[in-house]
Amino acid sequence: MNRDWTKLKQSSHGIPTYDSLIPYILQVLKNGEEAxxxxxxxxxxxxxxxxxxxLNQKYPEYPNSEGILYNRVSFALSDLYKAGALERPRRAVYQITxxxxxxxxxxxxxxxxxxxEAxxxxxxxxxxxxxxxxxxxGSLAVSDHDESTKIDIKKLINTMNNxxxxxxxxxxxxxxxFFFEHMVVKLLEKMGYSGENGHxxxxxxSNDGGIDGVINQDPLGTSTVYIQAKRYKEDNTVGRSAIQSFYGALAGINADxxxxxxxxxxxxxxxxxxxNQGIVLIDGIQLTDLMLKxxxxxxxxxxxxxxxxxSDYFEIEDLI
Known part of the structure; x- marks a missing residue:
């Protein structure tokens, strides 16, 4: 395998492009260790x-940041992760798959x-x-006086957050x-479902009866929300029968x-x-959107x- 950086595809600055680094990252991780x-x-x-x-070349506008090549490695790591070639056991830690x-x-x-990408x-x-x-x-709609650059910035931020x-x-x-069940209950608490004095x-x-979580919205429990949480892969679509079963569990305890x-x-x-039955559904995309919010x-x-x-500051009466 090539070990000469000068043979890699380079940008106009003479620095290897981020995509040229992709196979070499796998090479230095091929022993399977976390790094x-x-x-x-x-x-x-x-x-x-x-x-x-x-290595010491930096973007002129960011002289105190990591070098350009360091930054490009991060982009390559990101693409390898997206493709499933790497996994992240912990934050900023990678392992080859x-x-x-x-x-x-x-x-x-x-x-x-x-x-x-294939x-x-x-x-x-x-x-x-x-x-x-x-x-x-829909959240990117702006009024006529806003500049187009604001829209571009919002789109960029949305994409990064997504x-x-x-x-x-x-x-x-x-x-x-079980962690997932605790997590969704915590999320609904943060959203205010438990009310001021609820829990x-x-x-x-062992005995949840089809109910994974319960939120009492007041101290006496007169207003209660029941939760079912299913941790599925993206291709495992929840069908009508699963919602009917949940409805049956709710009916069994006279919940509405x-x-x-x-x-x-x-x-x-x-x-x-x-x-038709008044059951709120939250899918994976909505779930993580709420977690970010x-x-x-x-x-x-x-x-x-x-x-x-x-503009009001420049009105003369505000300065007198």
Missing amino acids: TNKVIKKRLFEFLQVPDKI DLGKGLLDKYGDSLTKKDL QPEYIQYRKELEIRNQRNE EVAIELLDKIRNSDP AKVTSR RGVFITTSNYSKGAQEFAK YRVGVEVADQYTTFQID
């Missing part, structure tokens, strides 16, 4: 014998971004991102079912309010039945402030 972002970059640069003069090993064996250093997980990722972006289009939401949903799908709980695993939450989606029949399982990465002229 941090920092360790991966160190191994990669040593493997390709990248000199300091290249069986798919990643297979791609490395098949393509070697000729592995390209196009090969990654993988089922990458295709599903792009499909889900498109759905999320379409759902968010990428985080996709990763978040993947982590939830791979979590313990929420997850039901016993239920929330069904899944990490996948619902069939048309399930949606119609739920609507109410900051459950996520934290703020960056915040930016924009300004506009306060």
Whole structure:
């Protein structure tokens, strides 16, 4: 396998492009060990014998940031993760998957971004991102006096948050079912379902009777919301029968309010039945959108402030 960085495809600055780094990241992780972002970059640069003069090149507008090549490795890691060639056991920690090993064996250093984009997980990722972006289009409406750059910024932020939401949903799908039940109850609490003096709980695993969580909205329990949470893969659509079973569980305890939450989606029949019976359905995309909004399982990465002229300030009577 090539070990000379000068043979990689390079940008106009003479720095390897991020996609040219893809096979070499798999190469330095092929032993199967978990490695941090920092360790991966160190191994990669040593493997390709990248000199300091290249590593030290930075974007002029960001002189205190990591070098350009460091930044490009992060982009390559992201694409490998989207394709399922890498997994993230923990934050900023990566590990090669069986798919990643297979791609490395098949393509070697000729592995390209196009090969990654052809993988089922990458295709599903792009499909889900498109759905999320379409759902968010309505929130991008602006008045006539707003500049087009504001729309572009909002679209960029939405896309970045949607990428985080996709990763978040993947982590939830791979979590313990009992953890998932606790998580959705916590989310509904953060949303205010428990009221000022109410309380929420997850039901016993052994005898939940089709009810995974209960939220009493007042201290006496006169207003109660019942929850069912199903942690499914994206292709496991929740059908009408599952919602009917939940309705039966609600009827068995004379309940009139239920929330069904899944990490996948619902069939048309399930949606119609739920609507007629007053059951609220939350799918995987809605779930993670709510988690971002109410900051459950996520934290703020960056915040930016924009300004506009306060025209009232320049009125003479306000200064006297």
